[in-house]
Amino acid sequence: MSFTYRETQIVKGMLGRGDKQHDIASYFGVNGGRIGEVSTGHCDYPQAQALEEDKLPPPGPYVGAKTVFEIKEAILETAEIISEAGSGTDESIVAVETLESLIKKLD
Numbered sequence: 001m002s003f004t005y006r007e008t009q010i011v012k013g014m015l016g017r018g019d020k021q022h023d024i025a026s027y028f029g030v031n032g033g034r035i036g037e038v039s040t041g042h043c044d045y046p047q048a049q050a051l052e053e054d055k056l057p058p059p060g061p062y063v064g065a066k067t068v069f070e071i072k073e074a075i076l077e078t079a080e081i082i083s084e085a086g087s088g089t090d091e092s093i094v095a096v097e098t099l100e101s102l103i104k105k106l107d
Helices: 006-019 019-027 034-040 065-086 090-106
Strands: none
Touching: 006 019, 006 034, 019 034, 065 090
16 A cells, blocks of 8 residues: 555654554554655655644544454444343434444444
């Protein structure tokens, strides 16, 4: 995967802020080698300037795919429990709908 110009700016900004390369790689979902390429200038946009710190994502560490999967499974189980226990009450319907919207955000 090659970074876009803007992504390269973000990577450089995160590196300049002192973020760990593996955290940056996790944020982008790439191999750490891609971050190393940007740090050494062996990328598509070596002249890109680092993005200002106030425009960067928060510092890592970031949640990995395994953790996201586990969270999604826990939400699904919780929705099922509420559905069974709530017997279709307004509160249980709202709770399940809220959990289902969270699941969609994780997909």
